[in-house]
Amino acid sequence: MNITIIAVGKVKERYLRDAIAEYSKRLSRFCKLKIVEVADEKTPEHASEAEELQIKEREGERILSHIKPQQTVIALAIEGKMLTSEQLAQTINDFGLHGHSNIALVIGGSLGLDQRVLKRADMLLSFSRMTFPHQLMRVILLEQIYRAYKINAGEPYHK
Structure with missing residues (x-):
């Protein structure tokens, strides 16, 4: 199985980088596993709705440029399905059983994901109705992917 995490922005905090590495x-x-970071856009203090839309569009273009046609895309979105x-x-x-062994999981920036990314997604996944820092979300996502593999292997980590 090939898993690519495409995330907006760099992880600055060392403790988060260490957890991601672990x-x-x-x-x-x-x-x-492959982690792809795409550049984030600076959001002005009192950005208008139009400015926020443009920021999401630019970030969305960067995300989409890393998604391959054969990839199954799971976008993390607050309105997604909770599992x-x-x-x-x-x-x-x-x-994996249905031949989708190349999965891309997408984490947007602070404003969320562009509509084109959401439309490209095969699944929208939500970890909560709460908003999390997108840098911390990488750690949470990786931990849950690891937990999923341990569950599928019948190993006791998930208890």
């Missing part, structure tokens, strides 16, 4: 190392036994860890494990397993 989960990337753990996942290497289960899948081929349990076991359901996410089953979803990843089902993708």
